[in-house]
Amino acid sequence: MRMIQQIAAMQSWSENQRCLGRRLVFVPTMGFLHEGHLSLVRDAKTRGDKVIVSIFVNPAQFTPEEDYATYPRDLERDWQLLDKEGIDVLFNPSADEIYPEGYQTSIKVEKLGALLCARFRPGHFRGVATIVAKLFNIVRPHLAIFGCKDYQQLQIVRQLVRDLNLPIEIIAHPTVREPDGLAMSSRNAYLDPQERKAALCLSRSLRMAEALARQGERRAKIILERVTGELKKESLARVEYVSLIDAESLQDVDQLERPAVLALAVRIGKARLIDNQILKP
Numbered sequence: 001m002r003m004i005q006q007i008a009a010m011q012s013w014s015e016n017q018r019c020l021g022r023r024l025v026f027v028p029t030m031g032f033l034h035e036g037h038l039s040l041v042r043d044a045k046t047r048g049d050k051v052i053v054s055i056f057v058n059p060a061q062f063t064p065e066e067d068y069a070t071y072p073r074d075l076e077r078d079w080q081l082l083d084k085e086g087i088d089v090l091f092n093p094s095a096d097e098i099y100p101e102g103y104q105t106s107i108k109v110e111k112l113g114a115l116l117c118a119r120f121r122p123g124h125f126r127g128v129a130t131i132v133a134k135l136f137n138i139v140r141p142h143l144a145i146f147g148c149k150d151y152q153q154l155q156i157v158r159q160l161v162r163d164l165n166l167p168i169e170i171i172a173h174p175t176v177r178e179p180d181g182l183a184m185s186s187r188n189a190y191l192d193p194q195e196r197k198a199a200l201c202l203s204r205s206l207r208m209a210e211a212l213a214r215q216g217e218r219r220a221k222i223i224l225e226r227v228t229g230e231l232k233k234e235s236l237a238r239v240e241y242v243s244l245i246d247a248e249s250l251q252d253v254d255q256l257e258r259p260a261v262l263a264l265a266v267r268i269g270k271a272r273l274i275d276n277q278i279l280k281p
């Protein structure tokens with residue numbers, strides 16, 4: 001595995017590989033890798049000839065009061081994990097390389113980028129859309145893999161690719177969970193043992209919603225009330241939102257008539273946790 005930190009070097013490596021007819025698969029991350037990330041990497045290996053993983057903690061997607069400075073980082077450990085997976089390139093640029101002095105362009109996915117998490121993290125998805133577009137232009141992959149855990153992000157990336165006619169196929173990878181149900185996340189590192197236990201309220205309430213839908217409940221209002229009630233039983237949980245949304249437009253639905261996504265964001269201690277589940281009528 002080689003590490004590339006310069007944009008020009010990354011672009012020329014990819015250009016060479018493309019000339020050799022290789023199919024390039026890309027997994028963008030912010031590092032501090034866990035089994036969720038590694039599952040995307042293993043998926044990537046089955047889909048092409050060369051796998052590129054980026055590790056870049058993107059300052060543009062953190063609001064000023066968020067955890068950019070303290071976001072967990074461990075490049076040495078990430079390197080070992082990726083080397084073991086047998087990927088081809090770890091792209092790890094500096095913030096100055098990505099946003100040099102005088103940088104001024106950003107991308108806004110207007111509608112999808114204004115819903116759900118955006119209401120609590122102003123500017124977040126503008127930062128995400130911008131870095132994803134930039135990374136796509138630097139890495140030049142044929143295919144890129146994103147996790148369903150960040151469902152709104154996944155839909156925003158798909159929209160961006162459609163709107164800007166980027167010749168990149170986007171693959172969605174299912175959410176990887178701890179054995180007790182907690183969705184894996186780099187930010188789980190913020191949880192102390194008591195908060196870690198409390199964090200199970202997210203997956204528990206999603207399972208409850210799934211059971212309700214299976215029993216025939218179609219009314220969004222009832223499902224949302226029950227899920228919110230379940231989350232509120234957990235005294236350490238501060239609910240940001242619980243929404244039942246259309247899987248593509250991300251607009252709220254009143255009735256579960258076709259598969260929809262139950263999405264939630266909850267703060268526990270210092271951690272802001274998100275999770276979601278597809279509900280089928």
Ligand code: AMP
Pocket residue numbers: 028029030031036037040145146147148149150173174175176177183184185186
């Ligand atoms: P991050 O490093 O948090 O920006 O995540 C990088 C990629 O990994 C994104 O596409 C995430 O959706 C994906 N990802 C993070 N956690 C998980 C998980 N538990 N299961 C599946 N994918 C995940």
